[in-house]
Amino acid sequence: MGAAIAAHLANVGIPSLLLDIVPNKLTPEEEKKGLSLEDKVVRNRIVNSGKVGLLKAKPAPLYHTKDIDLIETGNFEDDFERIAECDWIIEVVVERLDIKRQVLAKVDEYRRKGSIVSSNTSGVSITAMAEGRSEDFRQHFLGTHFFNPPRYMKLLELIPTVDTLPQVIAQMRIFAEDVLGKGVVIAKDTPNFIANRIGTYGLLITFAEMQKTRFGVDEVDLLTGPVLGRPKSATFRTLDIVGIDTFVHVAQNVYDQSTDPEEKAVFEVPTVIRKMVDNGWIGEKSGQGFFKREKTAQGREIFALDIDTMEYRPRRKLSSASFEAAKAAPSLKKKLQTLAYGEDDAAIFVWNVIKQTLLYSARLVGVIADDITAIDDAMKWGFNWDMGPFELWDAIGVRRSVERMKQEGLVIPEFVEVLLTQGETFYTQRGQTVQSFFVGHGYKEVKPDERKIDLRLLKENGHVVFGNKGASLVDLGDGVACLELHSLKQAIGADVVTMMMKAADEVEKNFEALIVSSEASNFSVGANLMMILMEAQDDNWDEIDLAVRQFQNANMRLKYLKKPVVVAPHGLTLGGGAEIALAGSALQMAAETYCGLVEVGVGLIPGGGGNKELLIRMMERLPEGTDLSPVPLVQKAFEVIAMAKVSTSAKEAAELGFLRPTDQITVARDQLLAQAKATSLKLAENFVPRRHKGIKVLGENAAAYLMIGVYGMKKSGYISEHDEKIARHLIRVLTGGQAAGGSVVSEQYLLDLEREAFLSLCGEPKTQARMQYMLQKGKPLRN
Incomplete structure (x- = not known):
């Protein structure tokens, strides 16, 4: 550590x-x-x-x-x-x-x-x-x-x-x-501080409730995962990742120091878990815990531990109407309400876990932390919950849940009883700039942190200029607008492209600068692959050509906008997402950004201008007036795209060519938008729009040189025949097609080459197989 x-x-x-x-x-x-x-x-x-x-x-x-x-x-x-x-x-x-x-x-x-x-x-x-x-x-x-x-x-x-x-x-x-x-x-100086204190309690309560039911560890993980706003690892998979021996140590720490008999009873480590530690079944680091991977005739499968027999069995599917209804609910709030107040065994199990965790959290206000925000933030940041305990309580309804708790004979902490004499929720919002939270005797007002921009709050307060299902233009104030991507997985389809063009027109008329970003976990996973595959299978080549052309035009519109465009990517920034990033006047990239032009993985090459923009960035590395050959730089661009290289950080993205030396990196993810806004305003002070410039291409000799390497890799068995075909298309784009070596071509010329290659590869049966495999399996097919 x-x-x-x-x-x-x-x-x-x-x-x-x-x-x-x-x-x-x-x-x-x-x-x-x-x-x-x-x-x-x-x-x-x-x-x-x-x-x-x-x-x-x-x-x-x-x-x-x-x-x-x-x-x-x-x-x-x-x-x-x-x-x-x-x-x-x-x-x-x-x-x-x-x-x-x-x-x-x-x-x-x-x-x-x-x-x-x-x-x-x-x-x-x-x-x-x-x-x-x-x-x-x-x-x-x-x-x-x-x-x-x-x-x-x-x-x-x-x-x-x-x-x-x-x-x-x-x-x-x-x-x-x-x-x-x-x-x-x-945090206060108490056993396990905040997150581990509540997190460990929640895990032990979940185990205890499971022992009273017919559910197994696999079914409980389904009930306590994303449907509750928790990570996919949920409860028992999380314990395997953390290490069951580590978990026992943390639980024992509270048990040893607690003077509350009721709390002490909860933190007494169950015999089953101690037996697992004695057996060496401590999770991933030992190869088995609550789950175990085994080889079967169907390949490697994950088996679940039956805590009654202490043997591993195939995972079961969960049968629950409440669970299915919660999964289909349109928001996390609705999911929580559906499960908390359902009537089948699964819903009752979830309610029993939730109610105990909420009451325990309320009893600890003032003990482990001074206010509810520290507790909520600790659980969100330390255990990756989407909502902290008090935010969750607001979501299911404080008064409604307390009435049910009282009917079940539970003791309600005074902190909560006082709340219900003054309001209905732990958090309130008063106006556009002030929020408040309950502190035990009233509400404390808090102004938003100036280092951060909350798009959700701005949108709730009428700052949306316009939008559709794919994206919205949000007024950030001070003459800066943000184009927020919010389609499913921030995938780029016609709705996003339409908003890119519309936002460009609006910013050019009425704003000083534009930011492109999102508040989701990722910036963008790229183009809508399902749409492309369906059109290709139906031979709708004109539709694909139009879609690619419109995306190219939208990126070029951003690139040559008369106002600065700062793209603020974060998380997965793949394919078309990376192409949008490359189109900006500047990048304000989160440190944890995984950026790459990954189209080769589905049998394509970038079609929205990514090849051209990476080539330009690489060629910019060549000092003016130098005698050095540009071929290694073109080869570098080829390798980054052909090998679908994805950065593991913003620093690696810079090395791969996605960032220029003038671009900036933000370590604090929640300060990304505010820093991007500051960057955009600084650029706006003396902004000079880009002018169209020609691009010098290396021609057929360089293409032949690059193809020698590709041929060698194919002969050695490193790539397939279809990989070679994709590489040939990519090399043609990067070297200028039939243009003579040393000649200067327009950006549109290279965009046309990109689009032609993209359409040609879409028609390949092996490319369509790769696309379908990616959509079904979530990983690339090598064919």
């Missing part, structure tokens, strides 16, 4: 010194080399192993492998005094108070006054760790509970003690949010 935190610091450009213990014996390999325990390579073996492991870990902890150079290594005995060089010292040793106190005593001895010290712990008392330390240490000491893996998990719980200076907490909060991109909540 220490190495993973160091990796994320490196991601944002912060150098760190990573220290670990010194080995107490040599490995056989070290003995063969004649090394001793005094050799530096041996003394730093453990820490260096942790650092090297960052390059192999999946998912990757680093935005880019070169970032690892920002991590320096050392050991506790030789290098500890160097912590005096550091502004922030993070302790990440084993979860034992005695050992943590030993390490922190040494930190107190060597640290520089004023430097911040924190413990990354999931539940050990921060106050107890600080006992006996110097006053300056205690004033600058706090808990910093990073959720694992630090790069990807948004939640960071900050846990101050009574001695921690308020300015230290304020400084760390701003730093963590703005620089590290974290969602910060302030």
Whole structure:
């Protein structure tokens, strides 16, 4: 975990010194080399192993492998005094108070006054760790509970003690949010803090309720997954991923420290789970837990553990009218209401889990955190819930649910009883700029964070200029509009293209700048593949030609708009989504962006201008007046497209050619729109619209050179005959078709080549098979 935190610091450009213990014996390999325990390579073996492991870990902890150079290594005995060089010292040793106190005593001895010290712990008392330390240490000491893996998990719980200076907490909060991109909540120094306290309770309650029913772990995961606004991993799959042994440790921590008999009973780890740990069935890291993959005649299948027999069985389908109705409901609120108030066994199971979790959360307000927003945010950011407990309570109706709870003989916390004397919901909205939430004796008003833009809130308050099912133009204020993509999976179809053109006209007349983005998990998965396949199978070539031509025209309209266009991609930015990004005047890309022109995976090449734009970006890398050959740059563009390379971060996207040196990266995803707006306003100050310029192409000689490599790969068995055909089309576009080498062609000329190649490949039976396979299986077919 220490190495993973160091990796994320490196991601944002912060150098760190990573220290670990010194080995107490040599490995056989070290003995063969004649090394001793005094050799530096041996003394730093453990820490260096942790650092090297960052390059192999999946998912990757680093935005880019070169970032690892920002991590320096050392050991506790030789290098500890160097912590005096550091502004922030993070302790990440084993979860034992005695050992943590030993390490922190040494930190107190060597640290520089004023430097911040924190413990990354999931539940050990921060106050107890600080006992006996110097006053300056205690004033600058706090808990910093990073959720694992630090790069990807948004939640960071900050846990101050009574001695921690308020300015230290304020400084760390701003730093963590703005620089590290974290969602910060302030937690009280209680067992397991916020997210693990409620999350573990919810998991144990779910297990206990399951034991009372006919449902198995597989059926419960269906009931407690996306239909409840939870991740697909739901309950038991989540435990397998986290590690059942880790879960037991976290649950035991509350059990050991709780003085409430009712709470203690819930946190007593069930015998079945302890038996699983004894068996070594601790989840994915051991190959089996609540689920297990096994080879069968049909291939690799996932089997579910029967907790009564302790044997694995095939997964079952869930039979429930309430569940089916909830899945079909148009919104998460409706899904929750449908399940919470249904009448079959599945709905009753869900209600029993929900009601206990809500009541427990309410009892902990003021105990684990000062307000409900910290609890809700912690569960959303730490456990990937779409709604926190109090948001969920609002969704199902507080008064209606409380009346039912009372009928069932449950005790309602005073916090909730007081709420119902003053309002109907935990959260209210008052006007366009002020929201409020219940704090136990009334509502506290909160102004929106100026670092963030909430499109949902703007739309609810009448800021939509116009829109359709695929996209909407939203007025962000200050002369900036945002074209928000909101079609299913943000797929690009006729409705999105229509809005691109309409938004361009509107912005040119009435706004200073345009942003293109979305508030969904992903920017865009690309073109509507189903539509393309259906038209191709029906031989509607004119329809496909028109659709591609219109998308090309829309991207060109954005590219040459008289006002700046800032595209703010994030998450999956694939195919047509990447082409929209390439059309912008500038990019404000989220650090976690997975960008790529992936059309080759379905037997096509990009058709919306992606080949042309990536070629232009690559050719821009060639210094003016140089004698260097441009062929390697065209080859690079070819490889990125032909191999359907997808960046694993914005930094990798820059390396692949999607970002220019002037484009910017945003680490804090929830600040992306605000930063894009700031970028667009700055560009608008002295914006000079682009002018059409010709593109120098390399012609048939370069095409022949590139085809030699393709031929070699086919002869070696790396690619199929159909792959070779796709590559031939792509090379023709990138080198200018029949244009002579060195000649200058128009963008429209290359767009026409793109479109012709796209249509030709659509007619190929093997391409249609690839498209159909992708739609059915969600992965590429190699044929």
